[in-house]
Amino acid sequence: MNTIADIARLAGVAKSTVSRYLNGGSVSEETKKKIEIVIAETGYAPNAFAQSLKAKKTNIIGTIIPRLDSYATSRTLIGIDERLRELNFHMLVSNTNQDLEREIENIYTLAKQKVAGIILLATQITDDHLKAFKQINIPVLLVGQQHDDVYSLVHDDETAGYAIGKYIIQRGHKNIAFLGVGEHDIAVGVNRKKGVKKAVADHDDIDARFFETTFNMSEAAIRAQSLFDEFSPSALVCATDNIAIGAVKAAYQKNLRVPEDVSITGFGGYEVTAMMHPSLTTVQIHFVDAGRTAASHIVKLVNGEDIPKLTYSNFEIILRESVDIRTDHPI
Amino acid sequence: MNTIADIARLAGVAKSTVSRYLNGGSVSEETKKKIEIVIAETGYAPNAFAQSLKAKKTNIIGTIIPRLDSYATSRTLIGIDERLRELNFHMLVSNTNQDLEREIENIYTLAKQKVAGIILLATQITDDHLKAFKQINIPVLLVGQQHDDVYSLVHDDETAGYAIGKYIIQRGHKNIAFLGVGEHDIAVGVNRKKGVKKAVADHDDIDARFFETTFNMSEAAIRAQSLFDEFSPSALVCATDNIAIGAVKAAYQKNLRVPEDVSITGFGGYEVTAMMHPSLTTVQIHFVDAGRTAASHIVKLVNGEDIPKLTYSNFEIILRESVDIRTDHPI
DNA sequence: CTGAAAGCGCTTACAG
DNA sequence: CTGAAAGCGCTTACAG
Incomplete structure (x- = not known):
C-alpha cells in the first residue's frame, strides 16, 4: 500500500502538493500531470483514517x-x-x-x-x-x-388513516373495526388510529371499535380471531399489512369470506399484498x-x-x- | 472531547501509561485507580481513527x-x-x-x-x-x-432440494414441475434444481419438467400461469418462497385449487408462508x-x-x- | 512499572 | 504555485 509520501517522492513533489492536488487546491498543470501518472500507476488510494483523524x-x-x-x-x-x-x-x-x-x-x-x-x-x-x-x-x-x-x-399517517377510513365508509360500511398497535408507537399506534377515528367521527351512524395487537403476524391473527368473536365488523382496517395478513388468515379460520363477509385493509403496500387471495386493498407508503x-x-x-x-x-x-x-x- | 493527553495530564501520568492502561498493559494498581477516576469523570472515549491509523x-x-x-x-x-x-x-x-x-x-x-x-x-x-x-x-x-x-x-441446497423432491414423490406425485431461477445463481439456480433432479432420477415412472423464472413474485406468477398451460403438474416445487407465493396466485387465477388440483412447495421458510391460505409446505432454512x-x-x-x-x-x-x-x- | 520520543498517513496554515 | 513543518490522537519499541 502506497502513502502520500510515496506518491510525492515518485512524482518529485512535496506531500503537501499531492494533498492539494487530491483536494482540489491550486496546482500547476504540469505538476498535476506528474502526480496523475504516478497515482494511476500505483493505484494509490488515501488512507481514510488519516484523513478522518485530521x-x-x-x-x-x-x-x-x-x-x-x-x-x-x-x-x-x-x-x-x-x-x-x-x-x-x-x-x-x-x-x-x-x-x-x-x-x-x-x-x-x-x-x-x-x-x-x-x-x-x-x-x-x-x-x-x-x-x-x-x-x-x-x-x-x-x-x-x-x-x-x-x-x-x-x-403522513394521520391523513392516510383518515383517507382509508373515509374510503371504507364510502363503500357503505357501518360496523368498522380497527386493529392497531400500542400507543408507544406514535406514528403507527397513535396517528393512524387518530386518522381513522376522525373519519368515523364525521358520521354519526357508524359503530367503530378499536382493538390492539402487536406488529407480529401470528399474534395479529390470534387477536383478529378473538376480535371476530367479540364484534362482527363488516370491515376491518388494519394498521399494517402484516396485521392485515394475519387478519385474513383469521377470517379463513373463522370461515368468514373476504370480502363478502368482512372487508379487510392493510397499511404499507408490501409486495406480497398484491399476491394474496384476495389481493389486499392497502395504503401504500413510498x-x-x-x-x-x-x-x-x-x-x-x-x-x-x-x-x-x-x-x-x-x-x-x-x-x-x-x-x-x-x-x-x-x- | 477529551484526548488521551488530557487524561494523562489530569491523572498526572504519561500518555503512554494511559494507553497501556487502556490496552491492558502492565500498570500499577495505584496508577490504574487514578486513571480510572479521570476517565469516569471525563467520559473519555478513544478516537477510533487514531487507533485505526496506528x-x-x-x-x-x-x-x-x-x-x-x-x-x-x-x-x-x-x-x-x-x-x-x-x-x-x-x-x-x-x-x-x-x-x-x-x-x-x-x-x-x-x-x-x-x-x-x-x-x-x-x-x-x-x-x-x-x-x-x-x-x-x-x-x-x-x-x-x-x-x-x-x-x-x-x-445445503442440493440436499434440501433432494429432500423436498423425495417428499413430493412419497406423497404419490408423478407429474412434477420445478420452477427455479437462472443458473448464474449456483445455490438457488443450480443446486436446488440438482437436488430435485436427483430425487426424481431415483424413480423411473415420474414425468418431471424444469422451468425458469426470476426471484420476483409477480414475474413468477406470470411464468407459473404459462407453466400451467404447457404442463399439468400435480405438484409444483418452487425454488424460493416468493416464487411459490406467485405460483399460488397463478393457480387461483387459473381456477386450480391448492392443494387439491396442484400441490405447491416453497423454499426459505418466510414467516408469511404460514399465514397464506393454504399455508405453504416449504423448506425452512435457518x-x-x-x-x-x-x-x-x-x-x-x-x-x-x-x-x-x-x-x-x-x-x-x-x-x-x-x-x-x-x-x-x-x- | 513508567515516560519521552517517534511515527501511523494525512491536512493545513505559513512563508517564499 | 510550491514546500517544510506542525499537528490530528493514538501506540509502541526503547530506555530507565
Missing part, C-alpha cells in the same frame, strides 16, 4: 434502525443507500433489535465514530434521545416519527422515496444547508379485492 | 449483500449483527443492488476502510472476485455460495443461525484461528397444507 469528520451517515426484518425498514434503507451513494456518502447501518437502550447507546457510538450525520428510523422519542442529540452535536434526522425539536420526515428524501436531507444538514423542520412523504390508496361494497350490513 | 485494523466486519429487501438477507444480517455484537465487533452493511461490478468495487472499498474481515452474501463468484480477495489480503467468508478457494458457509455462524467464523479468521473451509447450515421441511396426497393423478 478532518474529524467522515462521509459516513449512520442509520439506526429498530429491526432488520421489516419491509418498511428495508425499503427505506434501499432509498437511503441509493441516494447517499449518489451524493458520495456511505451508509452505516446499526440495528437496535427494538431495544430502546441500545438505540441511545448507538447514537453515542456513531458520534464516537464521527459519522457526519445520523438518520434514525424511530419508534418513539424519549428525553434520553433528546439529551443524546444535544450532546453529540451532529445533525440528526428522524424518519417515521416527528418531534418538534428534531428534523423529521414522516409518513418507503424508497422517503429513504431517498431522508438521505438528501441529512446531507444538506451536514453541509450546513437548511431544510424544513418537518417533511411529509406521500402515500396512496391501492384499491384491490379485499374490500366489498356494503349497502346494508346484516349483523 | 493499528491499521478495525473491529468492523464488512458485509456485502446483493439486496436489502430479501427475507433471506435480512434474517442473515440479524444473525451476523447479533453475534458480532457479542464478540465486540461492528457490522458495516454494503448493498450492491445486485450489481456485480459494484460488488467487486465494494470489496476494494471495504478493504480501504480497513475492515477486519468481509462477509459476502454471494450470488456468484467470478474471477474478478477471486482477484479482489487475493489482492486485499483480508479474511473473506462466503455465505450462500461455495468456492474451493474461499471459506464458505452454504445452506438464516439467523447461519448469520450467527458466519459472524463467529469471520471473527475466528480475523483472529488467525482455523475454521473448516466449507460449512453447511441446517434446513428442515415444514409440512403444511399446500401439498396433497396423490395416489393416482388424472391428467
